[in-house]
């Protein structure tokens with residue numbers, strides 16, 4: 001129904017603007033940013049990205065959560081240990097093609113350093129919950145390579161031999177602080193052994209599969 005009204009009213013610029021606001025946006029580009037109070041919704045409507053405050057905390061974080069679960073369930077957090085303390089947060093692509101999260105006084109609280117100069121990069125929230133930065137079809141970065149505490153279908157764990165990225169899960173410090181403290185979960189691949197799952201408490205190996213408790 002919304003689409004029908006839309007096509008009737010497309011002649012008026014004012015109405016066009018009002019309508020584009022009420023349609024879900026699944027990507028950001030150099031000319032479109034996400035501010036406090038606005039969100040990205042994946043095309044199929046499964047996931048949403050925006051700013052949130054966990055529990056009774058006043059701190060603001062940029063995160064991804066399930067769109068259709070009434071109790072907000074956050075699956076990924078960008079600025080885990082570097083919260084924003086007011087509503088100044090903006091996620092944008094700056095003029096050199098870097099995805100940056102700006103906080104108080106336009107300070108950079110989180111960013112993606114992709115080596116390539118990518119002035120035409122766009123960011124898209126996929127329906128798998130993966131936030132991807134891409135330029136002309138090439139993925140420059142994806143949140144699935146940097147999981148928080150949640151493993152989603154389609155993620156891989158452990159070393160990526162091609163990119164050298166090691167992916168692991170780490171628990172929030174507590175329900176109001178997504179900064180990791182103690183536990184990390186990952187998969188270790190040594191060339192001469194089988195892959196091995198582990199849990200780290202701090203840097204001490206706490207549990208590994210196959211070898212029982214360490």
Ligand SMILES: *[C@@H]1O[C@H](CO)[C@@H](O)[C@H](O)[C@H]1NC(C)=O
Nearest residue numbers: 058084085086103104105107
């Ligand atoms: C937020 O943090 C900035 C510096 O990081 C500080 O100057 C400011 O007073 C803080 N604002 C609030 C409301 O706590």
Ligand SMILES: *[C@@H]1O[C@H](CO)[C@@H](O)[C@H](O)[C@H]1NC(C)=O
Nearest residue numbers: 094095096097098100108111
């Ligand atoms: C874009 O952000 C990156 C990462 O913070 C920074 O190194 C770069 O200088 C920024 N570019 C501009 C034009 O501010």
Ligand SMILES: *[C@@H]1O[C@H](CO)[C@@H](O)[C@H](O)[C@H]1NC(C)=O
Nearest residue numbers: 086088103104105106107108
């Ligand atoms: C905000 O940024 C301006 C310009 O960089 C600086 O002069 C000012 O001291 C900053 N304010 C705070 C509270 O950090």
